[in-house]
Amino acid sequence: MTRRGSSASSAGPHPATWRYLKRFLGARVGATSALVAGSLASGLCMSAVLAILAEIAAALVSRHPTAALHLGPVNVTATISMWTVVGLGTMGLQLLLQVGLAYLPARVMADLQADLRRQLFDAFTTASAAAQSADGEGQFQELATNQVVQVTQGTIQSTAVIINGLMLAVLVAAAFAVGPLTTVLVIVAGIAVFLVLRPVSRLGTRHGRALSEAQFRYAEGVHQAVSLSEEAKVFGVMGEHRRSLGALSDGASRRLLASQFTGRIAASSFQNVVMILVLAGLGILQAAKVADLTSFGVVVLLLVRGSTYAQQMYGSYHWLRQLVPYLDRVDEARRRYAMGTGTRGTARLASIPSLDFERVCFSYTAEVPVLRDVSFRIDPGQATGIVGPTGAGKSTLVQLLLGLRQAGSGRYLVDGRPHTEYSAESWTQAFSYLPQEPRLMRGSVADNIRFFREVDDAAVERAARLAHVHDDIVAWPDGYDTMIGQRADAVSGGQRQRIGLARALVAGPLVLILDEPTSALDNRSELLIQQSLSELRGQMTLVLVAHRLSTLAICDQIIVLQGGAVEAAGSIGEVTQASEYFQQAMAIATATTTTTAPAR
Ligand SMILES: Nc1ncnc2c1ncn2[C@@H]1O[C@H](COP(=O)(O)OP(=O)(O)OP(=O)(O)O)[C@@H](O)[C@H]1O
Ligand SMILES: [Mg+2]
Structure with a gap:
């Protein structure tokens, strides 16, 4: 001031x-x-x-x-x-x-x-x-x-x-x-x-x-x-x-x-x-x-x-x-x-890209490093799971992957080029995101899936089917025209999440990043989202932060983050061998899954 x-x-x-x-x-x-x-x-x-x-x-x-x-x-x-x-x-x-x-x-x-x-x-x-x-x-x-x-x-x-x-x-x-x-x-x-x-x-x-x-x-x-x-x-x-x-x-x-x-x-x-x-x-x-x-x-x-x-x-x-x-x-x-809006290049992303982190460091405040020397590679079309205890830096990593925040040091390469070389338009077309709690806006279900982008009704329905929410929507009297809002009571948490997934899919992304998409969901919605993810596997690069083995099962590789650093990376078998945290987390998750009632 x-x-x-x-x-x-x-x-x-x-x-x-x-x-x-x-x-x-x-x-x-x-x-x-x-x-x-x-x-x-x-x-x-x-x-x-x-x-x-x-x-x-x-x-x-x-x-x-x-x-x-x-x-x-x-x-x-x-x-x-x-x-x-x-x-x-x-x-x-x-x-x-x-x-x-x-x-x-x-x-x-x-x-x-x-x-x-x-x-x-x-x-x-x-x-x-x-x-x-x-x-x-x-x-x-x-x-x-x-x-x-x-x-x-x-x-x-x-x-x-x-x-x-x-x-x-x-x-x-x-x-x-x-x-x-x-x-x-x-x-x-x-x-x-x-x-x-x-x-x-x-x-x-x-x-x-x-x-x-x-x-x-x-x-x-x-x-x-x-x-x-x-x-x-x-x-x-x-x-x-x-x-x-x-x-x-x-x-x-x-x-x-x-x-x-x-x-x-x-x-x-x-x-x-x-x-x-x-x-x-x-x-x-x-x-x-x-x-x-x-x-x-x-x-x-x-x-x-x-x-x-x-x-x-x-x-x-x-x-x-x-x-x-x-x-x-x-x-x-x-x-x-x-301030700090950054500059973007003019390169275009045409095909499903590979993502490389090379010794990436990041901190919100000068004193506390949140990501330390993080390196990994995600091949085109691979599904990668990110796990780690609370505060390990998973959501921060997601924000860097989405280009919302920039690394303090190290490089983020997309198809071998620094990510800032891509045009903003090409970037937003290629990358998509499902947050833990997607927010709905006042408008129809179709408007919420479309989210200001110019896509036709057929694409909206296709995305809703991919997200396994189409059947729920057509069961409502007004179908895709049903009005929902920020505090919509008509939409359950699971439906909101699947509408969010449809929103993330509607423009045909090349990379989909999901931050704990199922952690707060009922079993049915969780199963439906997992089903969507296994169907999407191979069609785009998937990165998902998750806690449950059932969700991680579709992943080609798992990255275990601990205290902002990569503790282990590889297939489920490899990280089970290499990471004590992963073994314990999976043991707890398996015990929880077997004691809960079956989904349907
Ligand atoms: N906007 C912010 N400003 C300052 N510090 C932050 C901010 N967001 C996160 N942090 C800090 O960065 C660290 C990593 O947070 P992050 O949200 O990435 O962890 P996480 O692994 O996603 O945790 P969780 O499993 O609880 O979601 C934490 O210590 C957190 O307090
Ligand atoms: Mg988080």
């Missing part, structure tokens, strides 16, 4: 605030020019109407049939009814301008929100697995929803700074044309108040940063609370569960209070102090007979109206400073996602 510019001491806008203005309005030159032109025109209309009002009032008081308008070099005399018509016409024009000035910021804000969300999600999806998994639970959701809304609020505030600032400038210029001395005095007073209130604005940035942070923590808490609600109920800890989320919510609400309070107090105190100074200054000038009564009235009207614009401008400026931390956070996330 950058704190750049937070200690800037110039009287101009905070540099980060300026960045905000430049970024969003500079990128929309057309809208910004229209905004500037509209604000200036609106300021002129407002000045003219106020001057006309003051002159008509003075003429009525002194019972003159005509009124003269003095605005610097402009000097016009006309009847009161004529001025009334001009005033009404000007107000009509002002109303039209206001419509444009309301539409433009709304347009810019809506466009920006859509743009920012698209950019963020693009950055997130192209980010490395390391960058993606560095986010806490629910962090990206919070970023793309609430934090983006705050950032886009900033656009409204920055356009408000421009509109009100320009209208104020025109009113002050008009006041200057009528009574220069009075106006200069008031401007000096305004700048003095702005400077006096600067610490309040700085406080606003600080509160904004704390609020943004607290909202992140809350979003993380909500995510966790929802995913743990079932366990919390079962273990009877709903109270504690509620309290821990409540504490996070209270933290966010305290920050919100502080930020709203300073925002409002800053805006209203600014106008009040300026008004006091304006009235006091004008009173003194009037007592000293510095200005004539009519021009004095015009100046008062212009400056009182101007102080409203000044207040709105200052209020928006203050909000903008509070919103800058959100912008910083969104920018920081985009930078983080863009």
Whole structure:
């Protein structure tokens, strides 16, 4: 999180605030020019109407049939009814301008929100697995929803700074044309108040940063609370569960209070102090007979109206400073996602490839090596089982095989070439994956199997048959059109796993990697998946992390990982000889299998 510019001491806008203005309005030159032109025109209309009002009032008081308008070099005399018509016409024009000035910021804000969300999600999806998994639970959701809304609020505030600032400038210029001395005095007073209130604005940035942070923590808490609600109920800890989320919510609400309070107090105190100074200054000038009564009235009207614009401008400026931390956070996330995305080559993978690991090392953090000098070869079409105790590095190895993470040292060769030489498109067509718990998305079963790829219904059905889930699907009333979702109750764990397998198979991969695909399944689903795997054997390169001998039986070779290193590799017979861990694990697995009921 950058704190750049937070200690800037110039009287101009905070540099980060300026960045905000430049970024969003500079990128929309057309809208910004229209905004500037509209604000200036609106300021002129407002000045003219106020001057006309003051002159008509003075003429009525002194019972003159005509009124003269003095605005610097402009000097016009006309009847009161004529001025009334001009005033009404000007107000009509002002109303039209206001419509444009309301539409433009709304347009810019809506466009920006859509743009920012698209950019963020693009950055997130192209980010490395390391960058993606560095986010806490629910962090990206919070970023793309609430934090983006705050950032886009900033656009409204920055356009408000421009509109009100320009209208104020025109009113002050008009006041200057009528009574220069009075106006200069008031401007000096305004700048003095702005400077006096600067610490309040700085406080606003600080509160904004704390609020943004607290909202992140809350979003993380909500995510966790929802995913743990079932366990919390079962273990009877709903109270504690509620309290821990409540504490996070209270933290966010305290920050919100502080930020709203300073925002409002800053805006209203600014106008009040300026008004006091304006009235006091004008009173003194009037007592000293510095200005004539009519021009004095015009100046008062212009400056009182101007102080409203000044207040709105200052209020928006203050909000903008509070919103800058959100912008910083969104920018920081985009930078983080863009880091380490790696480069890919242009080579294509046409046939089932061989996979070679040559002394591959990998660690998540500098201190703890997770894979150490891992070497093995998988021939085209071979089925390879990976076994090892928990924490041995099996899932990490899977992520490296899938190209989601890069080795710290050593080489990963696919068909004899470094894996990064293949194009991203060729890579994703060739490699496929079945995680331990595939996630379903809201949509039909067919959509879930298709998963955004362009494959026809026949391919979807073929994949479902291969995954032995077709019979289950056609037994549902809506068949392949059955709607399922992330928390679909209609789909059992075993069916979800087989839909996941169909998803992995639908685009015809050359390499299929499965990370403990059957460890949480009922016997029937496990058998069906094993059946699929033995049918797939030889048609593609298979790599499966598994614990059970029944699943490993189809493998041509087994790699035993212990503490991140290869302890043994070879056929089941060879690793049984070489690895004590494997012997024990298989003995336990066999004992468990023989004591459980037969599958069907
Ligand atoms: N994202 C991560 N960041 C930091 N460390 C991690 C991360 N993922 C895994 N680790 C660590 O790396 C080691 C290997 O983890 P990995 O998940 O690869 O083991 P595994 O063999 O798949 O275990 P299991 O059988 O329990 O699934 C563990 O010590 C784990 O704590
Ligand atoms: Mg694992």
